[in-house]
Amino acid sequence: GAVVSQHPSRVICKSGTSVKIECRSLDFQATTMFWYRQFPKQSLMLMATSNEGSKATYEQGVEKDKFLINHASLTLSTLTVTSAHPEDSSFYICSAYRQGTYNEQFFGPGTRLTVL
Amino acid sequence: SQQGEEDPQALSIQEGENATMNCSYKTSINNLQWYRQNSGRGLVHLILIRSNEREKHSGRLRVTLDTSKKSSSLLITASRAADTASYFCATDSAEWGYNKLIFGAGTRLAVHP
Numbered sequence: 001g002a003v004v005s006q007h008p009s010r011v012i013c014k015s016g017t018s019v020k021i022e023c024r025s026l027d028f029q030a031t032t033m034f035w036y037r038q039f040p041k042q043s044l045m046l047m048a049t050s051n052e053g054s055k056a057t058y059e060q061g062v063e064k065d066k067f068l069i070n071h072a073s074l075t076l077s078t079l080t081v082t083s084a085h086p087e088d089s090s091f092y093i094c095s096a097y098r099q100g101t102y103n104e105q106f107f108g109p110g111t112r113l114t115v116l
Numbered sequence: 117s118q119q120g121e122e123d124p125q126a127l128s129i130q131e132g133e134n135a136t137m138n139c140s141y142k143t144s145i146n147n148l149q150w151y152r153q154n155s156g157r158g159l160v161h162l163i164l165i166r167s168n169e170r171e172k173h174s175g176r177l178r179v180t181l182d183t184s185k186k187s188s189s190l191l192i193t194a195s196r197a198a199d200t201a202s203y204f205c206a207t208d209s210a211e212w213g214y215n216k217l218i219f220g221a222g223t224r225l226a227v228h229p
Contacts, residue, residue: 032215034216034217036219041224042221042222043204043219043220043221043222044159044204044219045219046216046217046218046219049216091156093158093159095159095217097215104164105215105217106161107151107158107159107161108158109157109158110156110157110158112156
């Protein structure tokens, strides 16, 4: 299967700082990537769809100014949590959609964000 | 938003027993997929079943899909301790486009040696 990486795998930051998470498709090009958030013992909640070369599409209730998404190339999407607060502490997972297969998404290993 | 519910929320069984998890959804779908997630880790894709399929097998996994009831089940036969994980169904639909996947609430499976 295709490989998607995330960096960092774990980050701890102070309240009020910004944190950037990278999602890379290592062996294929992804025009579309997705960002999910997962709270403990809960399911994945889709936050936004990241489209290469255009603005991200956010799900209802997700603040676009809070969660900045940049999909600058066909292999890289970044999620920046701005002015992070403790309630933003969560597990953030990205996925990349591979063209040519039917809705085959490959998931990254996730990033654990802890805001103190 | 989540597409639907999974039951049970938690399941505890002994090694060698079969585990059955159910997933219900609300809208018409194109495909339904099952994923496994070990604690604190990423997702592992298990199986995809298309809306025009009723049953699919992969190793010890058996998935059924009943579009009239908007439900699916995942059966793991002869379970092993290594099967301990959370299991999620995910659906995609032409109704929301963009190849988005919407996940169910998940079932936490514990297999005891």
